[in-house]
Amino acid sequence: MHGARDFWKRFSRNKGAVVGLAILVLVLATAIFGPLLFPTSPWEMTGAPFQRPFDPEFPLGTDTLGRDVLSGIVHGARVSLLIGFVATLVAVIVGVILGALAGYYGGIIDDLLMRFTEFFQTIPSFVFAVVLVAIFTPSIASIVAAIAIVSWPAVARLVRGEFLTLRTREFVQASVVLGQPARHIIFVEILPNAVSPIIVAGSLMVATAILTESSLSFLGLGDPNLMSWGFMIGAARTVIRTAWWMSFFPGLAILLTVLALNLVGEGLNDALNPRLSREGR
Amino acid sequence: MQRLQFIAQRVLKGVVVLLGIIVLNFVLVRLAPGDPATVMAGEAGAADELFLQQLRKEFGLDKPLHEQLVVYVKNVVTLDLGFSYRQQRPVSDLLMERAPATLLLTGAAFVLSLVVGVALGVFASMLVGRWSDSLITVFALFFYATPIFWVGLMGVLLFSVTLGWLPSFGMYTVGANLKGAALAFDVSRHLVLPALTLALFHMAVYARMTRASMLEMKDQDFVRTARAKGLPESRIVRVHILRNAVLPVITIAGVKAGYLIGGSIVVETVFAWPGIGRLAFEAVLQRDYNVLLGVFFLTSFMVIAFNLITDVVYSLIDPRIELGA
Numbered sequence: 001m002h003g004a005r006d007f008w009k010r011f012s013r014n015k016g017a018v019v020g021l022a023i024l025v026l027v028l029a030t031a032i033f034g035p036l037l038f039p040t041s042p043w044e045m046t047g048a049p050f051q052r053p054f055d056p057e058f059p060l061g062t063d064t065l066g067r068d069v070l071s072g073i074v075h076g077a078r079v080s081l082l083i084g085f086v087a088t089l090v091a092v093i094v095g096v097i098l099g100a101l102a103g104y105y106g107g108i109i110d111d112l113l114m115r116f117t118e119f120f121q122t123i124p125s126f127v128f129a130v131v132l133v134a135i136f137t138p139s140i141a142s143i144v145a146a147i148a149i150v151s152w153p154a155v156a157r158l159v160r161g162e163f164l165t166l167r168t169r170e171f172v173q174a175s176v177v178l179g180q181p182a183r184h185i186i187f188v189e190i191l192p193n194a195v196s197p198i199i200v201a202g203s204l205m206v207a208t209a210i211l212t213e214s215s216l217s218f219l220g221l222g223d224p225n226l227m228s229w230g231f232m233i234g235a236a237r238t239v240i241r242t243a244w245w246m247s248f249f250p251g252l253a254i255l256l257t258v259l260a261l262n263l264v265g266e267g268l269n270d271a272l273n274p275r276l277s278r279e280g281r
Numbered sequence: 282m283q284r285l286q287f288i289a290q291r292v293l294k295g296v297v298v299l300l301g302i303i304v305l306n307f308v309l310v311r312l313a314p315g316d317p318a319t320v321m322a323g324e325a326g327a328a329d330e331l332f333l334q335q336l337r338k339e340f341g342l343d344k345p346l347h348e349q350l351v352v353y354v355k356n357v358v359t360l361d362l363g364f365s366y367r368q369q370r371p372v373s374d375l376l377m378e379r380a381p382a383t384l385l386l387t388g389a390a391f392v393l394s395l396v397v398g399v400a401l402g403v404f405a406s407m408l409v410g411r412w413s414d415s416l417i418t419v420f421a422l423f424f425y426a427t428p429i430f431w432v433g434l435m436g437v438l439l440f441s442v443t444l445g446w447l448p449s450f451g452m453y454t455v456g457a458n459l460k461g462a463a464l465a466f467d468v469s470r471h472l473v474l475p476a477l478t479l480a481l482f483h484m485a486v487y488a489r490m491t492r493a494s495m496l497e498m499k500d501q502d503f504v505r506t507a508r509a510k511g512l513p514e515s516r517i518v519r520v521h522i523l524r525n526a527v528l529p530v531i532t533i534a535g536v537k538a539g540y541l542i543g544g545s546i547v548v549e550t551v552f553a554w555p556g557i558g559r560l561a562f563e564a565v566l567q568r569d570y571n572v573l574l575g576v577f578f579l580t581s582f583m584v585i586a587f588n589l590i591t592d593v594v595y596s597l598i599d600p601r602i603e604l605g606a
Binding site: 016119121122123124125126127128130131132134135136137207211214215218219220221230233234237240241244247248251254255258259262263 | 298301302305309310312313314422423425426427428429430431434435437438442536539540542543544546547550551561562564565566568570573574576577580581583584585588
């Protein structure tokens with residue numbers, strides 16, 4: 001319990017992080033409970049098209065087909081967060097495994113894995129994601145896979161770095177001398193000590209994943225069955241001159257969510273890596 | 282001599298990566314659902330049987346995989362990126378036609394983001410804790426979290442629709458038929474919004490990085506020494522801190538060039554900028570995979586070239602870099 005209180009004390013010292021957490025909780029609540037408040041499908045035509053916002057019936061207006069913009073944003077929260085978190089989780093798992101292998105074994109394995117990682121870091125990641133989703137047809141699975149494929153290298157490099165330093169430490173050397181199997185040393189001895197930077201990087205990656213997802217669906221590469229923020233803006237792009245609200249509000253939703261995740265990530269960094277100086281951030 | 286060797290090494294590395302991308306393209310087409318010939322032809326069912334057979338022959342799709350790969354690599358190396366069935370033109374022609382517009386856009390955005398970003402970061406680092414520092418920090422946080430297509434649309438709303446200062450789409454005024462300086466001015470007017478849109482996100486990144494890096498350098502021994510020697514503060518900042526603080530930013534800028542080019546797909550879509558990004562968007566809409574893979578190949582090539590240039594620039598700026606290594 002003491003640890004948790006300490007953690008919160010350090011986290012809450014960063015005011016931005018607390019604000020970010022509050023926004024994030026709000027977005028999460030919207031994603032979980034929002035669709036209960038707006039049970040009708042966000043694809044359904046519920047009013048006249050092009051209704052301006054700040055109207056009691058449609059607070060954020062309606063779109064070109066008379067769909068409720070607020071309902072779209074509420075339902076879109078679920079899609080954005082789901083894709084952001086799942087894609088990050090997959091990327092972290094892949095990155096941790098490859099980074100751990102490279103950092104633990106070193107030598108030729110490290111060389112090969114790092115050349116492989118560099119390759120994926122060199123290719124323009126968003127273009128690659130567009131190609132992947134387009135070729136494998138847009139669906140929640142292909143979008144998650146594409147984002148994970150372009151995101152894992154950063155985790156792999158981070159984990160490799162941690163492993164390189166940790167594996168020379170005495171407690172690791174002791175396990176090696178005791179003849180513990182490599183799998184045990186990697187996952188039980190070293191990995192728990194590398195968790196903090198992974199969590200920080202992961203929280204920032206969720207933010208990037210949400211931005212990438214919104215760009216993909218803006219280009220028409222979203223899952224055609226799911227309402228998403230990027231899709232709403234993409235669909236409203238051509239009527240920006242007459243109907244600003246159709247793209248303004250979904251964009252605001254993306255901005256707030258991503259901002260919240262970035263702020264929380266920085267707070268986590270302060271709370272989990274207290275040794276690092278706070279100056280400069 | 283050493284520098285030449287260093288550059289040759291980097292070029293070789295770039296070539297290897299490029300070959301990897303060609304192989305990746307090859308694998309992608311084979312992994313895609315459906316017959317590779319229909320994938321190359323564009324939308325399934327849209328191509329006629331005669332054309333499909335021609336494609337199978339051209340790419341040796343009836344031969345074993347490794348032979349197909351050899352044919353494919355040969356084709357790409359000779360700049361034969363296939364044919365766009367949709368547009369009835371060779372992909373390489375389409376790409377060459379669109380490349381200059383994208384280079385102009387990304388080049389402008391690159392310079393803009395780096396120069397303004399570094400300037401803002403330096404400025405903020407010199408005013409730590411004051412309101413202008415906070416303002417720059419908030420600006421960076423904000424644009425770091427904003428989807429660029431939304432920034433673009435809001436820019437159109439503000440500067441084109443509401444204020445009427447800048448054009449909102451295209452690269453030229455349609456039907457104006459301008460020449461010389463008037464043309465250059467016209468293109469620059471059209472360039473402002475897209476370049477700014479593309480640059481803002483990276484500007485935020487570089488501002489944050491420069492600020493952090495400057496603050497880190499301030500406490501270094503060599504800075505203390507310079508101060509102890511009684512050098513004027515402006516010289517210390519300029520020569521001792523800035524030069525060292527900017528190095529990591531330049532490295533990142535080179536690495537991030539890929540993101541800039543990726544972002545151009547979205548920005549060119551918003552502003553109907555006639556470049557490769559817009560071409561990619563059209564290819565996505567029409568499921569014109571040959572064009573899309575061509576875009577992927579060309580943008581990768583551009584990123585590799587960009588990285589090479591930053592490596593060389595870096596080696597010129599940083600006296601510590603070991604060229605032989």
